[in-house]
Amino acid sequence: MLAVLRLCLLPAVRLYLLGLRVLLSQLCGRPVRLSVMPRQDGRVAIVTGGGKGIGYEVVRHMARLGMHVIIVEFMKLDLASLQSVHQFVTNFKDRNLQLNILVNNAGVMLVPEGCTEDGFERHFGINYLGHFLLTWLLLDILKDSGKCGRVSRVVNVSSAAHRIGEIQLSDLNSRQHYSAHAAYCQSKLAQLLFSSHLHQELQNPGSPLTSCAVDPGMVDTALYRHLWTPIFWAQGAVARLLFRTPAEGATTVLHAALSPDLEGECGGGYWASGQRQITIPPTLDPQLQLDLWKTSLQLLGLQ
Structure with missing residues (x-):
């Protein structure tokens, strides 16, 4: 009993300590400034979770630059349903649009234990598998769109939580000892492994597509509503004071x-606070990347 309790509590303690370090680093560091970006007229982007928080700000800026942005709340996509992902891609391709940028931004954090429509643990299914499938089904159009002019890009919005994540290939659905904290960290590490492996798969001379992962930091959004608020004050005035704005x-x-x-x-890699950063060794493990990639294809029924 004590061993099970320790397995459940340890990930929570590690995540909250990591969050404190990240928050202190943000408060002591320089504000992140976005340089002037070129016009994006005629280009198309998909941003999951684009109706609120960070996603909304990404969409708003892209639209100001002239980009045609598909906000997935308004073109129905439920990442907790593989059938919905397939239908979304079919509907998108029927519009005969190009696709230059895919931002995999939507996600959940520390939600109560439960499963997606297809039986996957919710953090793993929504944060990782749903976006894996979405990206896989859009790869052809992303590559075609990147052959003329600027290359296409896949941007996976991850988290510093990946640094304490562990990939359990034999228990990706966290069935043995469930911890929402461990499941969330695993899903974020999985995103980085996927992003790195995809980028390596694409790296040949003149590749029309790149893939990278991004950590936006601790941001005042609804993502934190399931945190233990007496520790992190994730709601209300303190979050608005200490966290980054969307x-x-x-x-x-x-x-x-x-x-x-x-x-x-020059694309690819892991980005945080506006610059490329070195991440943990498991993220760069080619065998772990490949094993997770193959397992994901099997889980999704893909060739």
Whole structure:
């Protein structure tokens, strides 16, 4: 009993301590500023979770630059349903639009234990598998759209929580000992492994598509509503005072999606606070990347 309790409590303690370090780093660091980005007229982007928070600020800035942005709340997509992802992609392709930028931004954090429509643990199913499938089904149009002019980009919005995540290939649905904190961290590490492996798969001379992962930092959004608020004050005045605003959180995402400096081979990697950063060794483990990639394809019934 004590061992099970420890397995459940330890991830929570590690996540809250990590959050405190991230918050102190944000408060002591320089504000992240977005440089002037070029016009995006004629280009098309999809932003999941684009109706609120960081996603909304990303959409708003892209639209101001002239980009045609598909906000997924308004073109129905439920990442907790594989059938919905398939239907969304079918509907999108029927519009005969190009696709230059895919921002995998939507996500959940510390939600109560439960399963998606297809039986996957919710953090793993929504944060990771749903976006994996969405990206996989859109790869052809992303590649085609990147062959003329600027390359296309996939931007995966992750979190510093990946640093304490562990991939359990034999228990990706966290069935043995459930911890919402561990499940969330695993899903964020999975995003980075996917992003890194996808980028490596795409890296050949003249590749029309790149993939990167982004950490927006601790941002005052509804994502934190399930945190233990006496510790992190994730709601209300203190969060507004100490956390980044959604617009500030969107800066690194926009930089990764739009900056001319990251064109082609300069893209990829892991970005936080407006700059490329070195992340934990497991993220760069090619065998772990490949094993998770193959397992994900099997879980999703893909070739």
